[in-house]
Amino acid sequence: MTALTDAAPARTYKAHAKPAWRRVLLTRESAIIAILILVIVVALATVRNFDSPLTVTYLLRDIAPILLIALPMTLIIITEEIDLSVASIVGLSSVMTGILTQAGVPFPLAALVAVLVGTIAGAFNGFLITVVGLPSLAVTIGTLALFRGIAVGLLGTTAITEFPEEWTDLAKANLPGTPIPMIMIPFVVLAIIFAVVLHFTPFGRSLYAIGLSKEAAAFSGIDVGRTKFLLFVVSGAVSGFAGVYFTLLYSNARGDNAMGMELQVIAAVLLGGVSIFGGRGALHGVIAGVLLIGTLGSALRLASVSSDIINVITGLLLIVSVVSSSLLAWLQVRRASAIGKRKGRADASSDPS
Amino acid sequence: MTATVTPTVQPGSSAASKLVKRIATARETGILVALLLVILFATISNPTFLFSGDGFRDLLLTPSLLLLVAVGSAIVIITRNVDLSVGSIVGLTAYLTGRLFIDIPGIPLIGVFVGGVLLGGLLGLINGSLVAFARVPALVITLGTMYVYRGINVAWTGSDRINASDLPPDFRALGTDRILGIPILTIIAVVVLVVAAWYLRNLRSGRELYAIGSDPAAAHLYGLRVTRRVIGAFVTSGALAGLAGVLYAARYGTVSSGAGFGWELQAIGAAVIGGVAISGGVGTVWGAAIGAFLLLTINRALPILGIDDFWQRAVVGVLILGAIVLDRVLAVRQHRRLIAQREETR
Numbered sequence: 270m271t272a273l274t275d276a277a278p279a280r281t282y283k284a285h286a287k288p289a290w291r292r293v294l295l296t297r298e299s300a301i302i303a304i305l306i307l308v309i310v311v312a313l314a315t316v317r318n319f320d321s322p323l324t325v326t327y328l329l330r331d332i333a334p335i336l337l338i339a340l341p342m343t344l345i346i347i348t349e350e351i352d353l354s355v356a357s358i359v360g361l362s363s364v365m366t367g368i369l370t371q372a373g374v375p376f377p378l379a380a381l382v383a384v385l386v387g388t389i390a391g392a393f394n395g396f397l398i399t400v401v402g403l404p405s406l407a408v409t410i411g412t413l414a415l416f417r418g419i420a421v422g423l424l425g426t427t428a429i430t431e432f433p434e435e436w437t438d439l440a441k442a443n444l445p446g447t448p449i450p451m452i453m454i455p456f457v458v459l460a461i462i463f464a465v466v467l468h469f470t471p472f473g474r475s476l477y478a479i480g481l482s483k484e485a486a487a488f489s490g491i492d493v494g495r496t497k498f499l500l501f502v503v504s505g506a507v508s509g510f511a512g513v514y515f516t517l518l519y520s521n522a523r524g525d526n527a528m529g530m531e532l533q534v535i536a537a538v539l540l541g542g543v544s545i546f547g548g549r550g551a552l553h554g555v556i557a558g559v560l561l562i563g564t565l566g567s568a569l570r571l572a573s574v575s576s577d578i579i580n581v582i583t584g585l586l587l588i589v590s591v592v593s594s595s596l597l598a599w600l601q602v603r604r605a606s607a608i609g610k611r612k613g614r615a616d617a618s619s620d621p622s
Numbered sequence: 623m624t625a626t627v628t629p630t631v632q633p634g635s636s637a638a639s640k641l642v643k644r645i646a647t648a649r650e651t652g653i654l655v656a657l658l659l660v661i662l663f664a665t666i667s668n669p670t671f672l673f674s675g676d677g678f679r680d681l682l683l684t685p686s687l688l689l690l691v692a693v694g695s696a697i698v699i700i701t702r703n704v705d706l707s708v709g710s711i712v713g714l715t716a717y718l719t720g721r722l723f724i725d726i727p728g729i730p731l732i733g734v735f736v737g738g739v740l741l742g743g744l745l746g747l748i749n750g751s752l753v754a755f756a757r758v759p760a761l762v763i764t765l766g767t768m769y770v771y772r773g774i775n776v777a778w779t780g781s782d783r784i785n786a787s788d789l790p791p792d793f794r795a796l797g798t799d800r801i802l803g804i805p806i807l808t809i810i811a812v813v814v815l816v817v818a819a820w821y822l823r824n825l826r827s828g829r830e831l832y833a834i835g836s837d838p839a840a841a842h843l844y845g846l847r848v849t850r851r852v853i854g855a856f857v858t859s860g861a862l863a864g865l866a867g868v869l870y871a872a873r874y875g876t877v878s879s880g881a882g883f884g885w886e887l888q889a890i891g892a893a894v895i896g897g898v899a900i901s902g903g904v905g906t907v908w909g910a911a912i913g914a915f916l917l918l919t920i921n922r923a924l925p926i927l928g929i930d931d932f933w934q935r936a937v938v939g940v941l942i943l944g945a946i947v948l949d950r951v952l953a954v955r956q957h958r959r960l961i962a963q964r965e966e967t968r
Contacts, residue, residue, distance in 0.1 A: 351761075397943070406704075406761075407900040407946045410890060415939025422933040524932070532706075536765060545759045577776035577879075584769030591763070592756040599757075 297542035297594060298554030305561045312568035319571055322448030330441070330518060332563035333452040334359065334511040334527065336556065338534045339541075340463045341504035343555045345405075346538055347467075348479045348497060349547025353409035354394060355508045356530035357416035360523075362387045362512025364420040367429030367522025376433045384509040390416055391505015395498035405501075413531065421524030429522040440517035452514055459507070464552045472496075480547025536587050537562050542594075562586075649897035650909045652948070656941075657916045664923035671926055679805055681919065686811035687873060688914040690866040691885055692892035693818050694859030696910035699893055700822070701855045702835040702902025703753060703760035708863040708889055710771035711745050712882025715867025717775060720784030720877050723793065731793055735868055742864015743857050745771060750856030754849040760856075768886065779879035786875030797872035807869055811911075814862065818907045831855060835902030891938060892917050895945045904949075916941070 312319045338355050345352050362383040369379035390412070397408045442451045467473040478486040479493055487493050516522045541558025543550030565586075566579045661681070665672040672678060691708050698705045715738040722734050745767070752763045786794060799806050822828040834841040834848050842848045863882075871877050894900060895916060896909025917938055924931045 397947075401947060401950060403946050403950055404901055407894055408943070410887065410894065410900075411939050411942035411946065413887065413939070414891060414935045414942060418933060418936025418939050422930065422936050425930060425932045532765060532768070536769070539762055539765075545762050575777065577773045579773075580769045581773030581777070584766040584771075584773065587769070588752065588758075588763060588766035591758045591766075592752065595756050595758050 296554075298551050298557065301541055301554050301557045301561060301590075305557050305564065308561060308564055308568065312564065312571075316568050316572045319568055324567060324571065325448040326443060326450055328563055328567045329453060330450045332559055333450065333456060333518075334515050335530065335534050335537060335563070336456055336559050337459065337507055337511045337514075338504070338530070339538050339555050339559050340459055340552070341500060341507050342534050342538050343541075343543055343550060343552055344463070344467060344476055345497075345500050345504060346535075346543045346545060347476050347547060347550050348500065349483075349545075350398065350405040350497060350500075351409065351535070351545075352394065352405065352501060352504050353531050353535075354390070354412040354416055355504060355534060356527045357413050357420065358387045358390045358505055358508035359512040359515055359527035359530060360420040360525060361390060361416045362509040363516040363522045363526040364424050364524055366513050366516045368423065370432055370522075371429050376436050380513045383513050384506060387509015387512060388502055388506040391502045391508070392498075394505065395501030398501060399494040399498045417524070417528075420526075424522070424524045430520050432517060432520050437517050437520050440514055452518075455510075460552065460556065467552055476500075477548050480544075480549070533562070536583060540587055540590050649949075649952070650906060650912055653896055653909060653912050653916060653945070657912055657919060660916065660919055660923050664919075664926045667928075668926045671923065678803070679800070680922065682808040683805045683873065684922075685915040685918040686805070686808045687866045687869055688885065688888060688892060688918060689811045689911045690814060690862045690869070691889040692896075692910040692914040693815055693907045694862035695886075695889040696893040696896070696898045696905060696907045697818065697822070697831065698760070698855045698859045699890070699898050699900060700835045700902060700905055701831050701852050702838060703852060703855065704764065704890065704900070705746075705749060705760065705856060705859045706764040706886045707745070707749060707768040707771055708859060709882040709885035709887075710768050710775060711742050711860055711863035712867045712870060712885055713879065714745070714771055714775045714778075715742050715864040716870040716877045716881040717779050717784065717867075717879070719868045719871040720788055723790060724784075724788050731796075734793070735865070738864045738868035739861045740864070742867065743861035746857040746860015746863070747853065749860065750853035753856065754852045772883075776879040783879075784871065784875075784877040789871065789875060793872055794875060797869070797875070807873060810865075810869065814865070815907060815911050818858075822907060827851065827854075832903050835904075837903075888917060889914070891942050895938075895941050897945065897949065899949060900946075913945075 318324060338359075342352060342355065365383040365386045366379050369382055370376055374382075394405070394408055394412055397403050397412075398405045439451060443449060444451060444453070467476065475486060475491045475496060478489065478491060479496060483493055512527070515526055519526075537559040538550075538555050539545060539558075540561065541550070541555035543555060562583055565582065566576075569579050569582070570576065661672060670677050672681065691712065695705055695708060718741055719734055719738055722729055722737055726733075749760070749764055749767055752758060752767075753760045756763075796806055801809060822831065830841070830846050830851055833844070833846060834851055838848060867882065870881055874881075890900075892913035893905065893910040894913070896905065896911070896913030898905030898910055920937055920941075921931060921934045924934055924937070
């Protein structure tokens with residue numbers, strides 16, 4: 270009997286073990302990357318002008334703010350929190366950039382203050398969530414309205430469109446000799462920093478721990494409050510930076526800039542395989558998720574499919590991806606329990622004692 | 623916080639004093655006082671705010687549509703879910719209403735109402751089924767269906783729009799007529815509100831929604847039909863958004879593809895301001911209704927009080943934050959009091 274119980278776990282383990290290549294290919298992230306590649310290949314083959322450098326430039330320029338904000342959002346959702354206020358911070362930062370530039374403040378200083386305002390907004394979120402102890406969904410629904418309200422209140426319906434040309438040119442410029450916009454440099458730098466922090470440091474692992482169980486994480490010595498506070502501050506800072514870029518790219522500072530972008534960011538992050546229950550997700554999946562939504566939209570627009578159908582497809586993609594992964598998990602549990610039962614019967618018959 | 627749902631009974635207090643105490647400590651009272659203060663100050667600044675025929679009508683009419691959606695959102699939030707697709711459902715059913723009148727000349731009004739409510743309920747059923755059966759968080763599912771429903775709406779509408787001339791006069795009259803000085807839309811909204819409040823307070827299935835929201839796992843273990851109740855909450859939310867869509871067409875006459883855009887956040891905001899906890903299990907539809915009124919009344923009051931109405935959203939943000947901070951303070955106090963009581967009885 271003891272011999273049997275010792276042997277059983279090993280055998281069960283063997284029955285479930287998959288070769289390394291299958292484990293890598295069967296992850297959620299790999300699936301999204303595969304779909305992304307498929308979409309690109311199909312679009313290259315069928316959509317006219319999709320292969321033009323201009324398409325690549327416009328695509329990357331337009332999704333750059335979403336790519337940027339998706340980085341901190343990934344970390345926040347992994348800790349089972351959410352930040353709905355990011356697009357409002359983009360709007361607020363855009364308005365600050367505009368007002369200060371109009372008042373004659375040198376542009377770099379105006380941009381710096383705008384990023385700082387975003388950081389303070391993030392700290393305000395973090396304070397209410399970690400110090401006062403409120404749920405992040407409720408707090409950021411409130412600050413979604415508050416930050417947007419301040420942005421709209423400061424400028425009303427007016428828009429500021431005069432910005433130093435050297436800076437707007439920089440926002441629209443490409444890397445010399447390529448169709449890739451300059452904004453990809455800060456994005457790649459940030460993405461590498463975020464990826465290293467999330468996947469290769471104890472701090473990154475502590476985020477997964479918090480997402481899986483806040484209590485267990487706190488017991489194992491992680492300062493849950495400080496960690497979450499930091500994430501919301503970073504989210505505010507990155508959103509502030511995205512706001513400055515947004516303003517320069519379209520030479521337009523308005524209170525309602527980037528309205529509704531929070532939902533696009535969250536949709537992309539969830540599509541990229543981050544679990545809304547926390548504790549699960551990876552940055553390469555998220556980046557692929559943002560690129561997938563962007564590429565699909567750009568290809569369909571070029572194929573003159575209306576943007577409403579693109580919205581329907583985005584929504585369906587999101588639903589199908591989460592439903593299918595929860596269905597797969599359910600099937601896996603069922604199969605595992607079926608194998609367990611069979612094994613139990615087999616063991617019982619071979620060893621009647 | 624929970625005191626509003628199950629007031630602590632002090633032995634020896636009379637029914638009248640209990641009632642006074644309950645009203646004074648109810649979470650909804652604070653928000654109602656805030657609403658009355660806003661109306662009071664706006665009326666002092668400009669008496670037409672309340673005392674002209676149009677002023678009184680607008681005060682009741684505009685929030686009535688949001689009230690319906692907010693009641694639905696409150697019911698969903700009480701079960702610890704959230705419905706982000708209601709704004710899109712309002713848009714779809716508002717356009718359906720116009721199309722029904724154009725495509726089926728002479729259709730009875732009741733048929734249009736049934737059509738709108740059925741479509742809304744069906745869309746809610748899709749939300750609820752996906753949430754309940756696929757065990758996917760409502761936030762994700764309704765974020766997806768929000769895009770899908772709005773996309774279908776825009777694709778169906780195109781650049782087309784419903785104009786007031788497309789709608790029969792007796793239907794348009796619904797949006798403006800009054801009985802005893804009270805707009806018909808407001809009467810419809812209040813009837814729905816009373817029914818919903820009565821249901822949540824008195825019926826077993828209504829109470830179960832609170833139990834599910836407080837602790838879904840415990841409710842399941844206890845044998846409550848969690849799946850059925852959650853689907854029911856989403857169907858209700860969808861059907862109420864559908865009703866709001868029909869009334870939207872009656873109220874405004876013109877329906878473009880953008881109808882109801884952004885209402886989901888307003889409805890959730892109204893519920894949160896009214897004391898419905900986003901973490902489920904706590905709150906009343908009364909609170910959500912007062913929240914809806916406060917949200918839209920502030921919008922009209924600000925210019926009268928000499929503040930640009932551009933600041934409305936900032937005020938709303940402060941209100942939402944204030945409401946949830948107050949909830950937190952009350953919950954902490956309640957927790958301390960319960961501990962103290964336990965120590966005493968020991």
